[in-house]
Amino acid sequence: MDRARRMLDRGEIPPAALVGATVSRSWERCLGAGLVPFGRLNAEDRISTSRLKETLERRRELLTRARPVMDYLYAQVRGSGSMVVLADEQGVLIEALGDAEFVERASRVALKPGASWHETNRGTNAIGTAIVEGTAVLVHGAEHFLEHNRFLTCAAAPVTGSDGRILGVIDVSGHHRVRHPHTSGLVSAASHMIENRLFELHHESQMRLRLHPQAEGIGTLAEGLVALAEDGRIAGANHAARVLLDLRAEDIGRKAIGSFLSLDMPSLCDLAHRQNGRVAPTVTRAGRQLCLRIEPGSRIAPAHRRDAPRELPLRDALADLDTGDETMKLVIERARKVAGKPIPILLQGESGAGKERVSAAIHASGPRKDAPFIAVNCAALPEHLIESELFGYAPGAFTGARREGSPGRIREANGGTLFLDEIGDMPLSLQSRLLRVLQEREVVPLGGGKPAKVDFALIAASHKPLKAEVEAGRFRSDLYYRLNGLTLKLPALRARTDFMAIVARMLAAFEPDKSLMLAPDVAAAFARYRWPGNLRQLSNALLFACAVVDPGEVMIGWRHLPDDLIEDLQDIDAPAASEGDDGSEAASLRASSDSMIERAVLASEGNMSEAARRLGISRNTLYRRLKSCPRPRPKMRSGEPPLQ
Numbered sequence: 001m002d003r004a005r006r007m008l009d010r011g012e013i014p015p016a017a018l019v020g021a022t023v024s025r026s027w028e029r030c031l032g033a034g035l036v037p038f039g040r041l042n043a044e045d046r047i048s049t050s051r052l053k054e055t056l057e058r059r060r061e062l063l064t065r066a067r068p069v070m071d072y073l074y075a076q077v078r079g080s081g082s083m084v085v086l087a088d089e090q091g092v093l094i095e096a097l098g099d100a101e102f103v104e105r106a107s108r109v110a111l112k113p114g115a116s117w118h119e120t121n122r123g124t125n126a127i128g129t130a131i132v133e134g135t136a137v138l139v140h141g142a143e144h145f146l147e148h149n150r151f152l153t154c155a156a157a158p159v160t161g162s163d164g165r166i167l168g169v170i171d172v173s174g175h176h177r178v179r180h181p182h183t184s185g186l187v188s189a190a191s192h193m194i195e196n197r198l199f200e201l202h203h204e205s206q207m208r209l210r211l212h213p214q215a216e217g218i219g220t221l222a223e224g225l226v227a228l229a230e231d232g233r234i235a236g237a238n239h240a241a242r243v244l245l246d247l248r249a250e251d252i253g254r255k256a257i258g259s260f261l262s263l264d265m266p267s268l269c270d271l272a273h274r275q276n277g278r279v280a281p282t283v284t285r286a287g288r289q290l291c292l293r294i295e296p297g298s299r300i301a302p303a304h305r306r307d308a309p310r311e312l313p314l315r316d317a318l319a320d321l322d323t324g325d326e327t328m329k330l331v332i333e334r335a336r337k338v339a340g341k342p343i344p345i346l347l348q349g350e351s352g353a354g355k356e357r358v359s360a361a362i363h364a365s366g367p368r369k370d371a372p373f374i375a376v377n378c379a380a381l382p383e384h385l386i387e388s389e390l391f392g393y394a395p396g397a398f399t400g401a402r403r404e405g406s407p408g409r410i411r412e413a414n415g416g417t418l419f420l421d422e423i424g425d426m427p428l429s430l431q432s433r434l435l436r437v438l439q440e441r442e443v444v445p446l447g448g449g450k451p452a453k454v455d456f457a458l459i460a461a462s463h464k465p466l467k468a469e470v471e472a473g474r475f476r477s478d479l480y481y482r483l484n485g486l487t488l489k490l491p492a493l494r495a496r497t498d499f500m501a502i503v504a505r506m507l508a509a510f511e512p513d514k515s516l517m518l519a520p521d522v523a524a525a526f527a528r529y530r531w532p533g534n535l536r537q538l539s540n541a542l543l544f545a546c547a548v549v550d551p552g553e554v555m556i557g558w559r560h561l562p563d564d565l566i567e568d569l570q571d572i573d574a575p576a577a578s579e580g581d582d583g584s585e586a587a588s589l590r591a592s593s594d595s596m597i598e599r600a601v602l603a604s605e606g607n608m609s610e611a612a613r614r615l616g617i618s619r620n621t622l623y624r625r626l627k628s629c630p631r632p633r634p635k636m637r638s639g640e641p642p643l644q
């Protein structure tokens, strides 16, 4: 330090390696401001009594909230020859309390109310430097720029408002010989206490989120606090929340919570209602796993309030599918526009992505909702039965037919909606028959009989990209264009940004009275997993967990998950797999799901229904996949026939 001081006396800036980066920067600023280490103070070092009064008035809120914390802080340092000081955002001291003999000495260097300790007035010092640096600072002995402050050791931390602006500084100063290693930590904790007290005061009526990486951290000084305006915009955030959510001060008042967490305002209200003050896991947009407690606040917009159902706009089945994902929102918006119009809808999406659910919601939200919704799975029916199932048959049309005949599914859908699932699996011969029905709007039953007029809305779905099937000659192009009035592509579960909201919805649906939630490590593993069976697989896993969770338990942990899912979750390598969609990734994805299928079939000892259940896929999908991947060889119990 002596060498550094000698350099300073010559007007040189010692390197950071010698005095630390903060002091080096500050000394440079002091020299730049024209201060000299042995010099007198700048003229503006003290404010008048009337200006002090004004300052006290302006900072009354800060002072009122800080006083009990200052008392607490002073109780920790009492008798050590120190004092506790509060300054405003300009570095003007507005309150001080301390040990009598030190206060006397300190007042000789103007460490008393009304004095300005801004860096430009008093050179490097903890209060002034903390304001400029915007962070907690310790300035010890000869690190003070002015010679006559060298007897001091000072630790200061800025007190920041929930809008990110500095409101003041709290500081503990003492004689440099009684420096205590814990003082800096105490001062930082005190500044957080004041910040959190001010936060509660300013955002009392708003929805508040308490966040921490661990459940035990919630309610402590280290928790992140976020206040939300009625429209979901961030109204305020404390320092910890800004760090946890990677939120900048300029985002406050501008960005919505959905930009930082995978939850929007309606899902937060929903969660708050069910959570009832308990802690739940959540994931940030950056993939960071956090624990969350929601305090609903008293000023939530009626549209978001769960306890005011009469004020809620009526949510139909389509609106219920909106849990915050932008792609799904667009799908819902577009579906709503055509629901009720004579435009056929084609739903595309991976198996289990919710095509049938969406289709049923389109029907239930449209003008045909009181008429039947008839779903036909073209992949589940043997080829020779699809025809009679769909078009019906006359009495005695074929051996084994019902004596009275059958109207067929298309006629059953009259007035309502016909949903043709897995249309890509419909044999070519039947495709032309279906095309005729769609063109002429009448059905001729098998085995003859009068043609019957039919009127139905048509929704078709396929996990196969139908356009590619047309190009490959497996699907009639004229039928494709008939079906494709509007194509809606459902996102795969892994691509959705509302994963936690879906989990919360499912858990609430399965166990409405329990407020179940995922343990943070399970939530993190779920967030990284690719969910090849999409919503079906997730729903099966959560249903399983709900069945095995003990009464009174609220956290779903690893022990509540099906064994095969645990294996898959443990197998995954953290995030790397999530980017891109190129051929090599598709191949590795396929390889991994092939091995999953193999494991599931082996574990189910050849029982295909059981294997499909474990995988969270339909039996049809399983059979389809088995056709295209090497057949696994399950271990057979002795005496059992081999799997065909």
Ligand SMILES: Nc1ncnc2c1ncn2[C@@H]1O[C@H](COP(=O)(O)OP(=O)(O)OP(=O)(O)O)[C@@H](O)[C@H]1O
Binding pocket: 321, 349, 350, 351, 352, 353, 354, 355, 356, 357, 358, 421, 463, 505, 506, 535, 536, 537, 539, 618, 621
């Ligand atoms: N929005 C949703 N919320 C909760 N669960 C859902 C939702 N959508 C679908 N599911 C669940 O996922 C399962 C699969 O959904 P659905 O049958 O609609 O998918 P799909 O895409 O038609 O599947 P497939 O291609 O195999 O026919 C449903 O049984 C339901 O349990």
